[in-house]
Amino acid sequence: MINRQSPTRDLLIIFGRYPIPGKTKTRLIPTLAPAGAADLQRWLTEKTLETAKAFACSRGIEVDVCFEGGSEQKMRRWLGSGVSFSPQVKGDLGVRMSSAFFDAFRGGARRVVLLGTDIPELKADNLRQAFDSLTENDLVIGPSTDGGYWLIGLNRPAPLFEGINWGTGAVLGQTLSLADEQGLRVKQLDSLMDIDTEEDLKQLQPEWTSKRPYISIVIPALNEGANIETAIRSAINEDVEIIVVDGGSTDDTVDRAMRAGAGVEMVSHGRALQQNTGALCASGRVLLFLHADTRLPHGYINHVFETLMDIETVAGAFRFKTNLDNPLMKVIELMTNIRSQYFKMPYGDQGLFIRKSVFESVGGFPENPSAEDLFLVHRLSKKGRIRIAPVQVVTSARRWQTLGLFRTTLINQVILAGLCLGISPSTLSSLYRVR
DSSP, X not given: OOOOXXXXXXXXXXXXXXXXXXXXXXXXXXXXXXXXXXXXXXXXXXXXXXXXXXXXXXXXXEEEEEEESSOHHHHHHHHOSSSEEEEOOSSOHHHHHHHHHHHHHHTTOSEEEEEOSOOTTOOHHHHHHHHHHTTTOSEEEEXXXXXXXXXXXXXXXXXXXXXXXXXXXXXXXXXXXXXXXXXXXXXXXOOBOOOOSHHHHHHHOGGGGSOOOSEEEEEEESSOTTTHHHHHHXXXXXXXXXXXXXXXXXXXXXXXXXXXXXXXXXXXXXXXXXXXXXXXXXXXXXXXXXXXXXXXXXXXXXXXXXHTTSTTEEEEEEEEEESOOOHHHHHHHHHHXXXXXXXXXXXXXXXXXXEHHHHHHTTSSOOOSSOHHHHHHHHHHTTSEXXXXXXXXXXXXXXXXXXXXXXHHHHHHHHHHHHHTTOOHHHHHHHHHHO
């Protein structure tokens, strides 16, 4: 909440929203797809806040993120500490901005500057000029090239937000007319461009217009003709690309994968090598490693996006479930979910997902003969939090049925214990091959 104790403080309000695929940057969804558009909003907000915090720290200015959507808990989980968070009130843009200024002045602020989050060209000097201008002027405004403004600041309350045709090219002119009617001294800053349309994006951030998917799904496969199409169908979405990496199948896996719409790469057999190869070919910002006998849940993209919004989270996975309706299997599923939730050690058949930059920073999957997924998770856990999404993938129980539920579970736990004790992967590989 805004501090109401200091009568002479300056306040910088960042007006933004919590990114949600399908509900954020909707005019850019045809260009970027829902999650891609939301990811752009995330990036722009983080970039704006980084500039704002650096400037505010140098001047002793408070920063308040006035947000729409989400919750204060989610905003703090995403953007961290060092700023306060306030929800926007209901109403059109004018009502929401008017309320933000009213609360700030009622709380004792001396100069208040309100800033949007869609201005990638923003520099600390723009903010310095804004606050300095309010020493001798009542109103400072930063015009945007589309007829609106990217910043507005006041040194006293003023009714400037009623009767404005928001979202049109008349916003700046109408605001300046109201200021003139009230006899306000006005300072206009340099004009900057904000990102609202595809043309804006092409001009300011062309690298975001390359049709890059938000998620690249990598499926390692070997003789998975019976399962591969089901896995691919569960994953198909406009925000993703699907890469099947075949390890030398002798059945129709490759043909079925291509027929289902996936891209196919061919390498030597070895799940770590296959997954690393897929990651190398991937163009998405997030990698999701999916076993060929596992189905993703409906709406999985939103869960991946939300999980990775946590600033401390480096990777995630889904809850575990099999297609076997058996009381002992239900116990195994429960114990697996408890282990992954509380000990942060999910298995690869839970659909591991991770930002590509983080995956590359830890060197990818170690090319061990066994348990490459657990070794990767162990590496990742040293860099940050592993979170489990609240929905479940469904994995075939064929391995448990072939070897036996109890025996398979015992082998899994022995491998896990061996890893924790530092036993070499080569020693554990024989157990893994039995599994």
